[in-house]
Amino acid sequence: MSESTTEKTLTIETPEGAFTVRVILDDLGEIYPGMVRYTVEVLYGTKPVYTYAINSYEVPPGSLFDTRKVAEIVFSRLAHDVASRPKTYTRPRVFTRPLPGRGTYDVVILQGSPRRFGNSARAASWCDDEAVRAGLSSRVFFLQEMDIRPCIGCYTCYNYGYCPIEDDMPWIIQTIESASIIVVCTPVYTNTVPADLKVVMDRCQWLHARQKVLGKEVRAQGLLIAVAGRRGKEPFVCVTSVVEAFMKNLGIRPAGSVLVGDLDRARDIRKIEGVESEIRSALRALFEPRAER
Ligand SMILES: Cc1cc2nc3c(=O)[nH]c(=O)nc-3n(C[C@H](O)[C@H](O)[C@H](O)COP(=O)(O)O)c2cc1C
Incomplete structure (x- = not known):
């Protein structure tokens, strides 16, 4: 996945035994151009007991420090700390938070409208119903009702594989990671998604x-x-491209779309003939090729 080299190693003998502090450099250029990550590790014998990581994308252009410098500072501070209070480092210290263990579904529906009883919500309920009829488990997320804060662009998810923001997002991450179908139900807001x-x-x-x-x-x-x-295709140009980019970034295979316009006039999606069955069959079409996955 990435090229790893050990940049620096120090062995520290203490009354508790021998520790090693080391700096590992990973070339993550395959993920993003020029991305590197420094991991400073403390080993008790051969067992990792403490890990600190920083990557070059965490550091914004106007920052006063650079990634390598930070890794060096952490290395020397850890070396000093291990030598002065070795007992603290005899047990592993884990700072990552696991995703919730429960809550996986075959079909995950991200409902993007703030209107609980609007057209997107109706479309979401048809999908939910269709999934359940097919014997699949399904979950509609009403995103507006959840506590989900914006990405802060810290890039620390590329250090340990988890996000430091504490909110409802782990639940969504967990369900998308384990689902076989992701449905995005959304209104067009200013040409894009809400x-x-x-x-x-x-x-x-x-x-x-x-x-x-x-x-x-x-x-x-x-x-x-x-x-x-x-009405027409124009309102959907940007939305389609945004949702497709979202899916492709995560490895979700875009496998269809139903675009319903003219709702300023119709007001209620149920009044547009044939749409309900079009949505239901678009979802059903994804049930059959499951063996391909
Ligand atoms: C803030 C806002 C922005 C909107 N922007 C667009 C737009 O750019 N193009 C469009 O065709 N409709 C636009 N609409 C209309 C909605 O897409 C339409 O009312 C839709 O049916 C709302 O979906 P919902 O019932 O699921 O909430 C906008 C509506 C709102 C409230």
């Missing part, structure tokens, strides 16, 4: 990092259902 859905898409960068750092894979197919006030 802000809450965009926030979730950005935070899914974490999933991208999990794939690159931990080798986890998303193996789902993706379906887009978008609704717009105006």
